[in-house]
Amino acid sequence: MDKILRINVGADGGPETKTDPMGDYAGIAGRALTSAIISKEVPPTCHPLGEDNKLVIAPGLLSGTTAAMSGRLSVGCKSPLTGGIKEANAGGQAAQVLARLGYAAIVLEGKPDDDTLYKIFINKDGVKISTDNSLRMLGNYDLVDKMKGEYGDKVTCISIGPAGEMKMSAASIAITDMEQRPTRHAGRGGVGAVMGSKGVKVIVLDDDGMSMRAPKDPDKFKAANQTWVAGLRKHPVTGEGLPAYGTNVLTNVINEAGAYPTKNFMWGRFDGCSKISGETQAETETARGGKATHGCHRGCIIRCSGIYMNKDGQYLTKQPEYETIWAHGGNCGIDDLDAIAMLDRLDDDYGLDTIEIGAAIGVAMEAGIAEFGDAEAAINLVKEVGKGTHLGRILGNGAAVTGKVFGVERVPVVKGQAMPAYDPRGVQGIGVTYATSTMGADHTSGYAVATNILGVGGSVDPLTPEGQVELSRNLQIATAAIDSTGMCLFIAFAILDQEDTFQALIDLINSFYGLSLTADDVTDLGKSVLRNERDFNARAGFTAKHDRLPDYFKKEKLPPHDVTFGVTDEELDEVFNF
Amino acid sequence: MAQSIPHVYLQLESDLLSRFAQVFSKGVGISTRTGCSIKDFICEQLGIQEEYLEGRIQTIFLNGKPVDDVDTSVIADGSMLALSAAMPGLVGAIMRRGGYYAAMRNTITHESESSTACAQDGIVTVKLFNLTAKELGPLLLQRGVSLEGSDLKDVLSKFKDDFRRGCKGATLNGEQITIENLIVKLEDKDSIYLQINPIQD
Ligand code: SF4
Numbered sequence: 198m199d200k201i202l203r204i205n206v207g208a209d210g211g212p213e214t215k216t217d218p219m220g221d222y223a224g225i226a227g228r229a230l231t232s233a234i235i236s237k238e239v240p241p242t243c244h245p246l247g248e249d250n251k252l253v254i255a256p257g258l259l260s261g262t263t264a265a266m267s268g269r270l271s272v273g274c275k276s277p278l279t280g281g282i283k284e285a286n287a288g289g290q291a292a293q294v295l296a297r298l299g300y301a302a303i304v305l306e307g308k309p310d311d312d313t314l315y316k317i318f319i320n321k322d323g324v325k326i327s328t329d330n331s332l333r334m335l336g337n338y339d340l341v342d343k344m345k346g347e348y349g350d351k352v353t354c355i356s357i358g359p360a361g362e363m364k365m366s367a368a369s370i371a372i373t374d375m376e377q378r379p380t381r382h383a384g385r386g387g388v389g390a391v392m393g394s395k396g397v398k399v400i401v402l403d404d405d406g407m408s409m410r411a412p413k414d415p416d417k418f419k420a421a422n423q424t425w426v427a428g429l430r431k432h433p434v435t436g437e438g439l440p441a442y443g444t445n446v447l448t449n450v451i452n453e454a455g456a457y458p459t460k461n462f463m464w465g466r467f468d469g470c471s472k473i474s475g476e477t478q479a480e481t482e483t484a485r486g487g488k489a490t491h492g493c494h495r496g497c498i499i500r501c502s503g504i505y506m507n508k509d510g511q512y513l514t515k516q517p518e519y520e521t522i523w524a525h526g527g528n529c530g531i532d533d534l535d536a537i538a539m540l541d542r543l544d545d546d547y548g549l550d551t552i553e554i555g556a557a558i559g560v561a562m563e564a565g566i567a568e569f570g571d572a573e574a575a576i577n578l579v580k581e582v583g584k585g586t587h588l589g590r591i592l593g594n595g596a597a598v599t600g601k602v603f604g605v606e607r608v609p610v611v612k613g614q615a616m617p618a619y620d621p622r623g624v625q626g627i628g629v630t631y632a633t634s635t636m637g638a639d640h641t642s643g644y645a646v647a648t649n650i651l652g653v654g655g656s657v658d659p660l661t662p663e664g665q666v667e668l669s670r671n672l673q674i675a676t677a678a679i680d681s682t683g684m685c686l687f688i689a690f691a692i693l694d695q696e697d698t699f700q701a702l703i704d705l706i707n708s709f710y711g712l713s714l715t716a717d718d719v720t721d722l723g724k725s726v727l728r729n730e731r732d733f734n735a736r737a738g739f740t741a742k743h744d745r746l747p748d749y750f751k752k753e754k755l756p757p758h759d760v761t762f763g764v765t766d767e768e769l770d771e772v773f774n775f
Numbered sequence: 776m777a778q779s780i781p782h783v784y785l786q787l788e789s790d791l792l793s794r795f796a797q798v799f800s801k802g803v804g805i806s807t808r809t810g811c812s813i814k815d816f817i818c819e820q821l822g823i824q825e826e827y828l829e830g831r832i833q834t835i836f837l838n839g840k841p842v843d844d845v846d847t848s849v850i851a852d853g854s855m856l857a858l859s860a861a862m863p864g865l866v867g868a869i870m871r872r873g874g875y876y877a878a879m880r881n882t883i884t885h886e887s888e889s890s891t892a893c894a895q896d897g898i899v900t901v902k903l904f905n906l907t908a909k910e911l912g913p914l915l916l917q918r919g920v921s922l923e924g925s926d927l928k929d930v931l932s933k934f935k936d937d938f939r940r941g942c943k944g945a946t947l948n949g950e951q952i953t954i955e956n957l958i959v960k961l962e963d964k965d966s967i968y969l970q971i972n973p974i975q976d
Contacts, residue, residue: 437860438861438906441906444863444864446904447863447866449800450870454883455839471797472929476796476905480796484934484937501863623883624869625881627866627869690868758839
């Protein structure tokens with residue numbers, strides 16, 4: 198993993214490839230690398246769909262090794278949804294395969310002259326780019342089937358569906374899973390639209406003939422991996438809760454807390470939750486012959502995913518996760534698991550961010566385009582997006598655009614990106630992160646709860662608003678660091694509670710690279726990622742005024758607890774004071 | 776309660792008890808003595824070991840508010856108590872009782888109280904989430920719970936084939952009944968009392 202593949206799709210005579218050494222980017226990977234390249238090489242004021250934007254696809258520091266959980270992929274660019282920097286993170290097989298092929302990143306640059314569609318094939322012998330207009334407007338499922346026919350049933354695909362081709366701001370990039378299904382998505386911020394603007398429909402990866410990346414100190418690495426795996430297995434969240442129910446295990450709990458955004462953030466509790474909870478979902482999957490425990494890539498031992506069958510026992514989609522179940526479920530007043538699974542399947546096929554589309558439909562429902570709770574109408578609205586009708590294009594450009602077009606005031610976005618499944622009035626602390634994240638409203642920052650062990654959490658009284666600000670800052674630093682390792686963020690719980698498991702993670706990095714990093718170095722890595730991102734956003738025109746929640750969160754009380762968001766603007770401005 | 780509402784008794788293969796997750800997500804009624812602390816209710820009245828409460832039940836809500844102290848939060852007639860094992864994510868950590876991030880939800884936290892409600896019989900709605908549903912659900916079903924007829928009907932209909940296979944006996948108010956007929960009869964029942972006797976395969 199010592200080279201960067203650059204593909205200039207705008208070169209005279211068609212796409213041109215070049216392989217660069219790491220140069221200034223040596224020693225970093227994942228989100229640290231995508232954000233460094235974007236921050237350094239992309240003019241911050243450029244049009245996100247223009248020739249100056251770049252799409253960077255990068256595995257993490259430990260991807261392609263035998264380290265458990267190391268298969269997360271970072272995708273970076275200037276976001277067409279937020280106008281700021283973006284890192285969207287995905288599971289699936291691609292990070293492992295790309296790392297084994299030796300690439301620290303693929304960078305798509307330039308802009309093609311016409312609307313020719315390209316497919317890129319990468320294996321041990323090099324890179325082949327060909328035009329293939331027969332792929333136009335294919336859904337991800339049909340596209341992957343076609344690639345399997347051409348390249349065999351071992352390849353991994355990184356692709357866009359029709360939404361990416363139509364350059365919608367909610368378009369995702371799909372990554373195939375272990376079963377070669379396009380179910381894992383770099384979802385947020387419209388990264389699929391940027392891939393579409395480069396004219397690249399699919400990147401096919403084949404690591405046949407390549408071996409696992411070898412550590413500098415194999416014995417120490419093996420020992421660290423054993424401690425790492427044992428730590429993840431013994432923790433109740435990573436060893437039991439997530440494998441049994443997936444992230445949807447949160448539905449009942451957040452609902453009970455009165456912080457479950459219901460019907461476009463009008464209420465904090467949804468009556469139909471018990472029908473769509475992780476517990477009910479797991480039972481439904483098992484009873485129909487699907488799976489309630491499944492990994493999204495080889496080497497994942499938490500296995501928070503699953504396989505969802507329809508009523509006839511046929512494969513419909515992977516287990517939709519908490520955010521999807523909420524966005525298409527409670528947020529739209531829908532309590533029908535099968536309908537939500539169908540929406541997930543359509544999103545994956547068209548290549549759409551489930552959070553953004555669910556939020557856009559919620560806003561459209563408030564505008565009267567469909568009734569809250571009407572599952573069939575929601576399915577039809579997503580189909581409109583897939584077809585690219587005028588209404589579909591509005592929804593496909595996200596909640597903010599939908600709200601503007603239909604004159605809705607209650608639009609739950611920050612920096613143009615839809616909020617995930619926690620109402621910030623119920624859980625004030627997460628509102629701070631929504632407001633100040635470099636990515637727009639983002640929940641994944643919330644998964645890195647290791648700050649106290651990282652040694653950056655501790656001394657401030659968390660009962661004060663400053664304490665909440667301090668916590669949010671530290672969470673964002675820790676998340677940025679974990680996103681750079683290639684590790685799935687769900688490891689956070691085990692490393693929060695078990696110091697030896699956190700040490701095992703540092704030992705894995707050190708023994709692999711022959712380094713002697715400490716927890717402080719990891720913190721510094723996280724800080725430098727955030728600095729790069731803040732710097733890019735500032736140069737793109739973002740100011741403190743963009744680090745705000747929409748006004749209605751301060752004014753409208755959220756039932757059942759009747760709370761508003763109480764953290765002041767001055768306090769929010771302190772988050773990045775490090 | 777058991778006398779005044781229709782009484783459903785099922786003999787089920789034990790692996791089918793997990794199918795009732797949806798019922799526990801929504802909540803079941805438990806007849807109990809009220810006016811006691813959450814800890815007393817869980818350990819003394821439900822007979823759950825203290826180690827389980829301390830080790831497994833990481834998140835507790837009383838009337839929709841996250842609880843930090845099980846000794847000073849009091850159960851009253853009509854209370855709604857929800858129990859959960861440890862949850863993922865920041866919000867999972869925030870909801871954890873007495874956890875490091877509990878301050879991030881201080882506007883909705885359940886406030887401690889001294890026991891004012893005197894001890895009397897009453898009904899508490901208990902919700903069991905995730906691993907607690909799997910582990911404590913069978914205990915409550917054996918003890919007997921009250922729930923809405925439509926909620927039981929939903930579960931029996933959804934997994935009808937499983938129940939047809941694994942039900943070794945069913946009665947409604949003491950009369951033998953098939954699962955199909957029970958589903959029909961539950962149609963017009965507001966509230967029922969359910970008791971399940973699990974049998975090993
Ligand atoms: S825990 Fe879940 S999201 Fe993370 S790598 Fe495993 S299956 Fe993928």
